[in-house]
Ligand code: SF4
Ligand code: SF4
């Protein structure tokens with residue numbers, strides 16, 4: 001299997017995967033969604049809450065704030081030496097202390113003060129609650145390691161999807177070079193164009209959705225759209241806890257361990 005980076009932004013990664021099969025690529029996708037560990041707020045101690053939201057609503061909102069984890073190795077609470085009591089190896093503490101003294105104020109994710117400067121909200125402007133004049137919110141919160149399979153708040157990616165890479169066959173002899181070409185008009189991705197020789201060509205084949213509208217709309221059967229069953233375009237978007245390339249590496253590591261464990265179990269039974 002060969003993996004090539006097509007596009008990379010802060011939270012987005014597009015990969016070209018060649019020489020694989022859908023089951024393997026889908027296995028990797030499912031690991032990204034459900035198995036990559038991250039930190040998320042799990043315990044909340046409300047000291048004072050006179051806002052219009054119930055304590056449990058505030059706790060739920062805090063849990064869903066993605067926390068930059070930088071792959072720092074924390075223990076899972078049930079595997080830590082403290083036996084789940086909570087220590088610096090398995091949790092990070094946060095506090096909020098905000099009051100609307102003279103005017104209404106909004107409590108944002110940036111109001112979460114972390115005891116570890118590396119573990120902070122991925123975005124500063126995530127809305128938590130608005131405090132009206134005279135209201136106050138004081139709390140302690142503890143982030144712990146978990147995986148998306150347990151709760152979506154630990155999910156490292158908002159999107160992980162893949163599709164086949166299309167293959168186009170354009171028969172320039174059959175093509176009548178229609179003046180108002182339906183193949184161009186009906187392409188939802190606007191990737192069919194005429195080149196300088198007035199020939200129909202595909203401008204950006206990786207952007208094709210494989211809808212095959214161009215094929216259906218051409219009365220002369222000049223366009224054929226198919227795909228390579230061993231080549232995939234993989235798209236993932238991080239929620240902000242981890243950079244997307246680290247999510248891919250961690251997913252591959254988890255995948256490899258699962259396969260090794262499985263093979264060991266088979267050998268033991270044989
Ligand atoms: S619709 Fe068919 S014949 Fe017309 S320009 Fe497109 S490919 Fe050519
Ligand atoms: S298959 Fe759909 S998206 Fe792809 S080129 Fe044809 S019309 Fe455009």
Ligand SMILES: [Zn+2]
Pocket residue numbers: 075077080081082083084085086087088089090091
């Ligand atoms: Zn611990």
